[in-house]
Amino acid sequence: MHLIESAKFNKCKNKAYTDVPGNLVAYACKVSVDKGYEGFLAFDAKSALIKHYEQTLNATHFRGLRMFIETSAALRLISQYFKT
Amino acid sequence: MGLIKEPKNVDFSTMSEPWTEKELNDFRKIMQGIKEKNAKRKIKGIRTIKKTNNPPDKSTNLQPCISASSETKEQ
Numbered sequence: 001m002h003l004i005e006s007a008k009f010n011k012c013k014n015k016a017y018t019d020v021p022g023n024l025v026a027y028a029c030k031v032s033v034d035k036g037y038e039g040f041l042a043f044d045a046k047s048a049l050i051k052h053y054e055q056t057l058n059a060t061h062f063r064g065l066r067m068f069i070e071t072s073a074a075l076r077l078i079s080q081y082f083k084t
Numbered sequence: 085m086g087l088i089k090e091p092k093n094v095d096f097s098t099m100s101e102p103w104t105e106k107e108l109n110d111f112r113k114i115m116q117g118i119k120e121k122n123a124k125r126k127i128k129g130i131r132t133i134k135k136t137n138n139p140p141d142k143s144t145n146l147q148p149c150i151s152a153s154s155e156t157k158e159q
Contacts, residue, residue, distance in 0.1 A: 001100070002100050038122075040115055042100075042111065044100045062111065062114070063107070068114075070118050071118065
């Protein structure tokens, strides 16, 4: 996941929409599954948010600022977001 | 929607720096290990399901049951 960023109108305290980033990550995991990559997703995180992403996205800290989401975590995110 | 929440005042933004060859190779090894673990788990799951799918066959052990009370009533 090369780049993801909140829209200008959706930053800081005056957000129009909440919970968008996590759902986007779940969608990225789904694309990874659909393309045959078994849900694997790698991205760079801000150092202050590494623990947060470990808890909320079940991401694994690789090294430095690199994190990744592996298959079981991806499937969990997909089932949460795409629950019908 | 709304199931995965970020902390207040946090803006999720990330821009990845290019991966070095060493990082890519190390990451591929980790991915390979995880895939092998998942494959072993799948095989184990199939084995346990197969064990419980075949209940023991009790049909050959059945014998007619004659109760003593029915015999006494007829008399």
